[in-house]
């Protein structure tokens with residue numbers, strides 16, 4: 001069963017679970033984490049797609065617009081959050097091809113079919129887990145992402161972090177060091193999920209309390225006790241969030257110092273006001289300070305609509321260890337190499353801590369690496385035993401992976417083996 005197998009043959013999800021398979025030549029001292037079955041329904045360009053693979057790397061090739069990134073996006077919904085495109089839920093619903101309208105299909109809700117869904121079997125060190133997720137309309141006319149784990153509804157999507165650990169690198173992330181700090185915080189937070197699945201729930205609780213406080217302040221005349229309760233929640237969650245980010249940035253920094261052959265050393269730090277407080281005093285004192293600063297900042301926050309201080313203002317600082325230059329000043333290629341080095345260092349730590357390296361979604365990654373770096377990346381992925389999903393327009397970039405990876409070809413949203 002070395003070859004990948006497409007799964008049209010069976011409709012029974014349980015028939016289709018294949019044991020992760022490690023070909024000779026890869027090191028797999030720890031367990032593995034791998035998507036082994038994936039079913040997409042009305043997901044972007046896919047009406048329905050079924051893929052069954054083993055635990056090895058997967059290479060998806062096909063022309064521009066074939067559906068490669070969409071496939072990775074579907075996998076990214078097996079972790080908490082908005083997926084690798086940060087799409088609104090309704091955007092993901094498949095649009096019928098617009099017959100005559102010149103309107104871009106993804107932007108035209110009138111063309112939407114039915115709510116999207118992704119079902120998957122994920123092999124984990126604790127055994128296979130069945131996961132289902134998708135968009136669901138709510139009674140109030142809104143929408144939400146539903147998650148089922150082993151057939152049972154999960155209380156929230158953050159429960160996914162207990163089972164699935166995944167990270168991604170996509171072409172838009174080439175701008176990560178040039179954009180606002182939000183994208184860098186999200187990048188770091190996703191790495192933190194791997195160390196502490198509760199982090200996702202904390203970030204979402206903090207955001208919710210901050211939004212609620214903002215709304216009360218904007219409306220004016222709010223109940224002081226209610227505001228204080230929200231600020232208490234923000235202080236507790238906020239300091240816990242920052243503590244986790246600081247801890248993970250420090251651990252990753254140390255792991256990066258170990259170096260990955262062929263990649264530059266990345267120097268990392270979580271930075272910000274609350275980070276500074278935590279550098280000098282215990283968490284409880286930092287919580288007090290955050291609570292006080294929020295209470296004192298109400299008037300200002302009522303005008304600005306945000307919050308004067310907190311983890312939503314933090315940043316993730318990355319420097320090139322070889323030159324000491326800030327990542328934003330490095331060349332595009334160097335920035336990419338730094339990001340890959342961080343993900344590989346993270347994966348190495350996760351393999352030790354969680355018993356399996358994260359699933360890695362590497363969109364168009366090979367195109368930007370020279371041959372030597374590409375081989376270094378492939379070698380490291382193989383050594384980690386993690387399942388990497390890699391895309392590219394040209395299969396030739398992945399020739400070195402023949403035998404060690406499964407090759408799938410996508411054309412017009414149809415997946416086939418090569």
Ligand SMILES: Nc1ncnc2c1ncn2[C@@H]1O[C@H](COP(=O)(O)OP(=O)(O)O)[C@@H](O)[C@H]1O
Nearest residue numbers: 044045064065066067068069070093094095106
């Ligand atoms: N909601 C949608 N419904 C239908 N098609 C979509 C939707 N969103 C994006 N698409 C289309 O999916 C196609 C494949 O996109 P993508 O996966 O990004 O291609 P690539 O293989 O180049 O990575 C594109 O042509 C895009 O217009």
Ligand SMILES: [Mg+2]
Nearest residue numbers: 068069070363
């Ligand atoms: Mg793409």
